Amino acid sequence: xxxxxxxxxxxxxxxxxxxxxxxxxxxxxxxxxxxxxxxxxxxxxxxxxxxxxxxxxxxxxxxxxxxxxxxxxxxxxxxxxxxxxxxxxxxxxxxxxxxxxxxxxxxxxxxxxxxxxxxxxxxxxxxxxxxxxxxxxxxxxxxxxxxxxxxxxxxxxxxxxxxxxxxxxxxxxxxxxxxxxxxxxxxxxxxxxxxxxxxxxxxxxxxxxxxxxxxxxxxxxxxxxxxxxxx
Numbered sequence: 001x002x003x004x005x006x007x008x009x010x011x012x013x014x015x016x017x018x019x020x021x022x023x024x025x026x027x028x029x030x031x032x033x034x035x036x037x038x039x040x041x042x043x044x045x046x047x048x049x050x051x052x053x054x055x056x057x058x059x060x061x062x063x064x065x066x067x068x069x070x071x072x073x074x075x076x077x078x079x080x081x082x083x084x085x086x087x088x089x090x091x092x093x094x095x096x097x098x099x100x101x102x103x104x105x106x107x108x109x110x111x112x113x114x115x116x117x118x119x120x121x122x123x124x125x126x127x128x129x130x131x132x133x134x135x136x137x138x139x140x141x142x143x144x145x146x147x148x149x150x151x152x153x154x155x156x157x158x159x160x161x162x163x164x165x166x167x168x169x170x171x172x173x174x175x176x177x178x179x180x181x182x183x184x185x186x187x188x189x190x191x192x193x194x195x196x197x198x199x200x201x202x203x204x205x206x207x208x209x210x211x212x213x214x215x216x217x218x219x220x221x222x223x224x225x226x227x228x229x230x231x
Contacts, residue, residue, distance in 0.1 A: 039083040066137075068137065
């Protein structure tokens with residue numbers, strides 16, 4: 001199958017104990033990174049530190065990360081369940097009192113939760129052919145590279161599978177203005193006996209409040225959507 005040729009960097013080619021800065025440089029020079037989660041993935045701080053770097057570059061919209069779940073479910077990775085969760089908890093205990101960087105564990109957790117929710121993603125079981133897995137990975141990478149070469153392409157946010165797009169402040173402003181105007185024109189006269197205030201510009205006094213209410217409501221819904229666990 002003609003699935004294309006890519007220049008790749010694989011961290012297993014690095015010798016153990018080498019300065020991670022070299023790997024971080026390779027990540028910074030990459031367009032796409034594969035985060036291959038397995039049950040034993042959290043056993044090494046090396047892998048977790050790499051994942052933190054991937055997340056940083058993804059947040060900067062300079063790297064596309066494709067999570068691959070090898071012999072582990074998406075749910076276990078995203079919720080730290082099963083064998084994956086047990087291995088992570090063991091690593092966490094070893095670094096609970098890590099005096100040089102007390103926030104290291106927190107960055108690990110955030111990076112796992114963020115990267116594991118990115119799309120596209122691949123799931124593969126042990127009984128499946130490694131050749132087929134390699135082909136699927138290459139196809140997924142090629143699709144992303146083709147998309148990245150499109151002039152209209154933009155990097156996804158860290159939660160690229162969100163179902164609700166973000167509203168701009170302009171959209172919030174227009175929505176609030178329209179809501180305030182319709183309220184003063186149609187609803188208020190049916191509720192309030194003294195409707196003179198709604199025939200003047202004084203009704204605009206409620207406009208800033210409307211903006212705040214709509215914005216807070218939208219933010220709450222968006223936050224709830226981001227926290228919803230994936231399947």
